[in-house]
Amino acid sequence: GDSVTQMEGPVTLSEEAFLTINCTYTATGYPSLFWYVQYPGEGLQLLLKATKADDKGSNKGFEATYRKETTSFHLEKGSVQVSDSAVYFCALKGSSNTGKLIFGQGTTLQVKP
Amino acid sequence: DVKVTQSSRYLVKRTGEKVFLECVQDMDHENMFWYRQDPGLGLRLIYFSYDVKMKEKGDIPEGYSVSREKKERFSLILESASTNQTSMYLCASTPRLVPGGELFFGEGSRLTVL
Numbered sequence: 001g002d003s004v005t006q007m008e009g010p011v012t013l014s015e016e017a018f019l020t021i022n023c024t025y026t027a028t029g030y031p032s033l034f035w036y037v038q039y040p041g042e043g044l045q046l047l048l049k050a051t052k053a054d055d056k057g058s059n060k061g062f063e064a065t066y067r068k069e070t071t072s073f074h075l076e077k078g079s080v081q082v083s084d085s086a087v088y089f090c091a092l093k094g095s096s097n098t099g100k101l102i103f104g105q106g107t108t109l110q111v112k113p
Numbered sequence: 114d115v116k117v118t119q120s121s122r123y124l125v126k127r128t129g130e131k132v133f134l135e136c137v138q139d140m141d142h143e144n145m146f147w148y149r150q151d152p153g154l155g156l157r158l159i160y161f162s163y164d165v166k167m168k169e170k171g172d173i174p175e176g177y178s179v180s181r182e183k184k185e186r187f188s189l190i191l192e193s194a195s196t197n198q199t200s201m202y203l204c205a206s207t208p209r210l211v212p213g214g215e216l217f218f219g220e221g222s223r224l225t226v227l
Contacts, residue, residue, distance in 0.1 A: 043218040044216075089155060089156065099144040099209070100146060100171070103148075104155050106153075106155050
């Protein structure tokens with residue numbers, strides 16, 4: 001079945017460092033791909049998405065490109081801030097019409113001043 | 114803005130108790146979901162519903178049931194709570210037909226079963 005694999009955390013960076021969180025997926029057909037973020041004490045909120053191959057999603061300085069050839073959707077940011085400290089989830093929506101998302105295990109990012 | 118409201122942010126229950134987790138959305142979405150979030154396991158789908166009185170099992174339905182009597186409300190029921198159901202529970206909703214398929218989440222209900 002469909003699945004998502006993320007790099008294990010926690011990831012600890014200094015402020016202004018470059019961030020990459022790896023995400024790979026297994027799916028039939030052409031899934032839509034998402035990154036969600038969960039700040040401490042809050043629910044999940046959509047960070048960015050891409051619905052077809054070679055699309056680049058971007059928001060708040062974060063970017064991810066849908067790479068069908070490598071089945072990947074890695075999250076990147078050029079210069080992280082303390083306020084980016086959160087848990088990041090990669091997810092896919094498969095070809096079924098139920099609307100459900102399949103999530104990776106989450107990666108905790110801690111940014112130190 | 115879409116708002117998904119979960120009635121309780123924190124609950125503490127005893128083993129064997131019946132537990133109700135309530136979720137209400139205000140955007141007339143057809144699809145609603147209950148996920149469970151555990152460290153290192155991400156979010157796992159318990160149940161979802163695509164219409165009033167309709168429900169489908171997700172990946173981990175054992176020990177849970179759901180109720181959808183009104184379009185805006187989706188309840189998760191633990192018939193007899195056990196300690197391994199201590200977790201964060203997240204409700205989400207989405208319209209039936211939406212390009213891209215984004216889910217809108219509530220803030221979560223953290224349940225501790227003693």
